[in-house]
Amino acid sequence: MEFEVGNTTLELIQGDITDVEADAIVNAVNSTLLGGSGVDGAIHRKGGPRILEECKRIRATEWPDGLPTGKAVITSGGNLKARYVIHTVGPVWLGGFHVEAELLKQAYRNTLKLAVSKGLKTVAFPSISTGAYGYPIEEASRIAIGTVKAFLEKEDRLERVIFVLFSERDFEVYLKAAKT
């Protein structure tokens, strides 16, 4: 399903983000940047060891104490079809009283800003924070879609932003958020 937002196409698909051909796919990581489960595990498995090596270098040089929640960094795409991977840390859901919404917005916004600053044209997101981090997906989908739309209304350098939802249910939830 596609929507036009300013100059950019916003697309929602169901699938595996490691199969997506885009300038960058987005990885939902933990602060260590040293690998995890879920989408992070899938990206490192298919992308090969180079991505992890670059993450380790970023840890050693830029973020010795770990990447803070809401921030984003970029590595190559290793063996993936995507040229780059943008790694961002979403918030752990703690009941909604701990600025989770603001931090989730920052994760999407900082990822998009980084993509634009690198001259990338196509970016694919997973559903950040709604797996191991437990963010309720209806709320997360509204924040994800709303934040991306608001960004694209002011920024016309991206050609396509894709949400890649892993399950059919997740896809339906995001579709509903995109239509309202």
Ligand code: ADP
């Ligand atoms: P977080 O810790 O931010 O919650 P997870 O990786 O646990 O990150 O989950 C984030 C979302 O990514 C979940 O909706 C999960 O179903 C989804 N996911 C897991 N593997 C893939 C994949 N290969 N492609 C796309 N989405 C995936």
